[in-house]
Amino acid sequence: MTSRDQLQETLCNRLFWHTAERDDAKVANHLYHRREMDVVYAMDEATLFDSFFNYLQEIEVFPLLQHLDPQKQRRKNIPFIQLVLVFLMKVVGSIKTIDEISDLLLTDELLMSMCGFNAHQVKNGSCDRGTKLRKTPIPEIRGSLCVDTVANHIATITPRRIENFFNRCIQQLARQGIFPKKIHAACDCTLYETTSKFKGCGSVTRKVKVKARGSGNSKKSSSPFMGGKSGPSMKSRRAYQLLSKSIPSKNRITCMSFQYWNKPKKM
Numbered sequence: 236m237t238s239r240d241q242l243q244e245t246l247c248n249r250l251f252w253h254t255a256e257r258d259d260a261k262v263a264n265h266l267y268h269r270r271e272m273d274v275v276y277a278m279d280e281a282t283l284f285d286s287f288f289n290y291l292q293e294i295e296v297f298p299l300l301q302h303l304d305p306q307k308q309r310r311k312n313i314p315f316i317q318l319v320l321v322f323l324m325k326v327v328g329s330i331k332t333i334d335e336i337s338d339l340l341l342t343d344e345l346l347m348s349m350c351g352f353n354a355h356q357v358k359n360g361s362c363d364r365g366t367k368l369r370k371t372p373i374p375e376i377r378g379s380l381c382v383d384t385v386a387n388h389i390a391t392i393t394p395r396r397i398e399n400f401f402n403r404c405i406q407q408l409a410r411q412g413i414f415p416k417k418i419h420a421a422c423d424c425t426l427y428e429t430t431s432k433f434k435g436c437g438s439v440t441r442k443v444k445v446k447a448r449g450s451g452n453s454k455k456s457s458s459p460f461m462g463g464k465s466g467p468s469m470k471s472r473r474a475y476q477l478l479s480k481s482i483p484s485k486n487r488i489t490c491m492s493f494q495y496w497n498k499p500k501k502m
Contacts, residue, residue: 237330239280242339245329246283281345284324288349294407299400305391313361313380318388320350321380333386341378341385352379428462436461 266272291297297316300323304315324346325336340346344357352361360366360377408414429436441460444453 236332237328237335237339239339242328242330243280246280246327249327249329280328281343281349284327284346284349287327288320294411296404296407299403299407303392303396303400305393305396307391308388314351315388317351318380318385321347321385322389324350333382336385337378337382341380341382342376347379350379428460431461433461 291300300319301316303319308315321336321340324330324340325333328339330336330339342357344354347357348354356379358376360381361379365381366373431438439460440457442455442457445456446453
């Protein structure tokens with residue numbers, strides 16, 4: 236289970252690109268001789284997310300977050316972008332399970348204010364739906380959203396939208412000069428298994444090793460695989476992602492070319 240201390244440590248490692256070291260003696264000497272400080276920053280998760288969201292706005296990533304909306308909400312009492320921001324906090328903070336965001340994110344008034352929720356929504360919830368069916372007492376702080384609400388809405392985002400979102404973000408980073416002009420990259424595809432009802436999935440026969448009961452010996456057997464591949468291209472020497480591609484499992488990747496860094500093309 237992810238604790239708040241672990242969340243803060245993860246955010247410091249991920250979002251503080253130039254991390255300062257604590258030196259109380261140097262700070263005391265500076266105050267004694269100059270009697271002034273330029274600025275004081277708090278090392279909490281709210282400050283880190285605030286800086287991170289400001290950076291996303293500067294490089295024009297927020298409009299890309301809005302394009303993730305699949306337009307499937309029937310009763311749209313909460314904008315989809317607010318749900319995306321909550322889930323983005325979960326991903327950046329490396330919160331392991333969706334259930335843990337209730338204590339770490341949804342009940343935190345300051346963090347939820349960055350996602351567009353007010354104090355009343357954090358304390359009493361964004362709506363009264365389901366309160367009459369509760370068999371347990373209502374908690375003092377309900378949280379801005381229900382965990383299932385976040386999960387169900389995020390699950391409606393199609394792989395194609397996520398793919399386009401990642402690639403457009405990479406283009407925006409390229410415009411900032413994050414990447415060198417020429418890049419040597421490696422493509423590694425990961426298999427994601429789905430059911431046969433998943434739209435757009437492929438089918439392929441794979442040979443897997445199966446251990447025989449009793450003897451402990453393993454043998455190869457053929458089994459059908461339903462799903463697809465997620466192919467992120469990674470720079471070989473530095474671990475940052477260059478491109479994301481989702482394809483059915485029956486297809487094979489032979490070659491990928493990346494030539495849009497100086498002049499990103501519209502996707």
